[in-house]
Amino acid sequence: MIVIGFESSCDETGVALVSTEHGLLAHALHSQIAMHEAYGGVVPELASRDHIRRVLPLTREVLATAGIGMDQIDAVAYTAGPGLAGALLVGASVAQSFAWARGLPAIPIHHLEGHLLSPLLATPQPAFPFVALLVSGGHTQLMRVDGVGSYELLGETLDDAAGEAFDKTAKLMGLGYPGGPALSRLAEQGDAAAFELPRPMLHSRDLDFSFSGLKTAVLTRLRSLEKASGGLSEQQRADLAAATEAAIVDVLGAKALKAMRQTGLKRLVVAGGVGANRHLRAQLLGAMKSMGGQVFFAPLELCTDNGAMIAYAGAMRIKAGLADLHDSSHAFTVRPRWDLHEVCVATA
Structure with a gap:
């Protein structure tokens, strides 16, 4: 079966085609970073309007790249939540319209499920079960993944996500938007x-995270430096960026390894935008090798939000028998707030 997937939960418009037999056939992505940069963050109304402008051209591009006709598509998948309500409605309405016009089933996909399964698009592909570290601008979670629709939350952030910590500290340092990548680039120097910065909850007994205190520590250090010398030198800015990155990566790495020890599993999967961080990848690769385990990452181009992960999650749900292929009503809603456990397979 061939599944077309639509992603529009925030500030990226993604469309992709995935075959249940042959994997990813084609995908196209448009990022709104340049548009939102002037505002220092995502403006929901502008995001929704841009999704409307981009989704159909991207759909035509994907079909042309794959050499697939609309009559060859068997199902439609779309992000139904969580995310920005208006943005979600764009992708959902396009997907449902496409499905209705072609007489196809439409499969609502949880955004986090898309991220959790996206490393399976890489080669080599991890086998179930595995521990997943999901790190993005909105989410930092550790999950046990036993199969499609079988997810157990092991730990999560109690305040800011790791991506938020990157972005907020970058903003404090005047690095612009998006802050995370800018901070990582500066940290290279x-x-x-x-600078000594805290590693919040590094030694806690649980698998939860907290990053808001790190942001406060950076702010305090910035103020003390400005008071002492009237401002930061370029080298001090680079050093503080490196110290911030190291603190975040240390906590993520330590918690992930603790989750591996607690579960007894030997496979770790990393997904989400922060999963592209070079230092995080290097630290986890080294640590898992020393433990005799393996670590898998989503392909770099699929770490951020994208249509490929949504189409793939739809295809995986079809293969697992978890998608309703006979619902012809095409009634739909979006879920700006949506607990992942609501899409899990019911267990006794």
């Missing part, structure tokens, strides 16, 4: 040992 710095010395992480130049």
Whole structure:
């Protein structure tokens, strides 16, 4: 079966085609970073309007790239939540209209399920079960994944997500939007040992995270430096960026390894935008090798939000018998707030 997937939960418009037999056939993505940069963050109304402009051209591009006709598509998948309500409605309405016009089933997909399964698009492909570290601008969670629709929350952030910590500290340092990638680039020129920053909840007994205190610590250090010398030198900025990155990566790595020890599993999967961070990848690769385990990452181009992960999640749900292929009503809603456990397979 061939599934077309639509992603429009926030500030990226993604469309992709996935075959249940042959994997990813084609995908196209448009990022709204340049548009939102002037505002220092995502403006929901502008995001929704841009999704409307981009989704059909991207659909035509994907079909042309794959050499697939609309009559060859068997199902439609779309992000139904969580995310920005208006943005979600764009992708959902396009997907449902496409499905209605072609007489196809439409499969609502949980955004986080798309991220959790996206590393399976890489080669080599991890086998179930595995521990998943989901790290993005809105989510930081550790999950046990036993199969499609079988997810157990092991730990999550109690406040800011890791991506938020990157973005907020970058904003404090005047690095612009999006802050996370800018901070990581600046950190390449710095010395992480130049500043001592806290590692919140590093030694807690649970698998939860907290990053808001780190942001406060950076703010305090910035103020003390400005008071002492009237501002930061370029080297101090780079050093502080490196120290911030190191603190976040240390906590993520330590918690992920603790989850591996607690579950007894040997496979770790990393997904979400922060999963593209070079230092996080290097630290986890080294640590898992020393443990005799394996770590798998989503392909770099699929770490951020994208249509491929949504189409793939739809295809996986079809293969697992978890998608309703006979619902012809095409009635739909979106879920700006949506607990992942609501899409899990019911267990006794």
